[in-house]
Amino acid sequence: MLVDYRKGNIYQDEELILKDVDWNIDEGQFVYVIGKVGSGKSSLLKTLYCELDIYSDEAEKAEVLERDLIHIKRKEIPALRREMGIIFQDFQLLHDRTVYSNLRFVLKSTGWKNNDDIDKRITEVLEKVGMEDKKDKRPHELSGGEQQRIAIARALLNTPKIIIADEPTGNLDPETADNIVSLLHDITNSGTAVVMSTHNLPIVDKHPGIVYRCEKGELQKINS
Numbered sequence: 001m002l003v004d005y006r007k008g009n010i011y012q013d014e015e016l017i018l019k020d021v022d023w024n025i026d027e028g029q030f031v032y033v034i035g036k037v038g039s040g041k042s043s044l045l046k047t048l049y050c051e052l053d054i055y056s057d058e059a060e061k062a063e064v065l066e067r068d069l070i071h072i073k074r075k076e077i078p079a080l081r082r083e084m085g086i087i088f089q090d091f092q093l094l095h096d097r098t099v100y101s102n103l104r105f106v107l108k109s110t111g112w113k114n115n116d117d118i119d120k121r122i123t124e125v126l127e128k129v130g131m132e133d134k135k136d137k138r139p140h141e142l143s144g145g146e147q148q149r150i151a152i153a154r155a156l157l158n159t160p161k162i163i164i165a166d167e168p169t170g171n172l173d174p175e176t177a178d179n180i181v182s183l184l185h186d187i188t189n190s191g192t193a194v195v196m197s198t199h200n201l202p203i204v205d206k207h208p209g210i211v212y213r214c215e216k217g218e219l220q221k222i223n224s
Helices: 041-048 074-082 099-109 115-128 144-156 174-190 201-206
Strands: 003-012 015-025 030-034 061-064 084-087 162-166 193-198 210-215 218-221
Touching: 003 041, 015 041, 015 218, 030 041, 030 174, 030 201, 041 162, 041 193, 074 084, 084 144, 099 115, 099 144, 115 144, 144 162, 144 174, 162 174, 174 193, 174 201
Parallel strands: 030 193, 030 210, 084 162, 162 193
Antiparallel strands: 003 015, 003 061, 210 218
């Protein structure tokens, strides 16, 4: 079990957003979290990588990648995040660097030292997302869909157990969004789980997965 929440309360700015959350994610699963803007989707995802805390008296259980989030220490969070890939709606690429330099920066900052290994890994992830011919481009030279593919490549660098994608298609046209979700679906074939928040219901219908809905302060599983 990669994610195991039981009776957890999720807060944002000291306001209760979701109550009594029961949530499980296993290896290789594709999980959607749907709901309207402000329903708690992003807040829920932020708890996975400890951007938001889960308080000890507000959950029976909250485990991610075998870590107890209720009692996790601040110094332990970077190691947890290194086992994850995180993808944002606004890509969050470094605009003064090439694609290659963006990816190299991540590897160097997570402990990679051998330049040959770094080059090989960058080539591998760019090939996986179909962007190997863009490694010398800067983000402003790429389309929104291409930037999101680079963001996915970045998320794959350290072979994550889970990818967390917060509205990854929010700034993309329908065709590009469809291609991005298809790519994320393919990633689960290797055993990596993907959890994706979205309010794009046609995408959910076209690319089936396990669906949870944030609504009226609760997280409800609506299929399996």
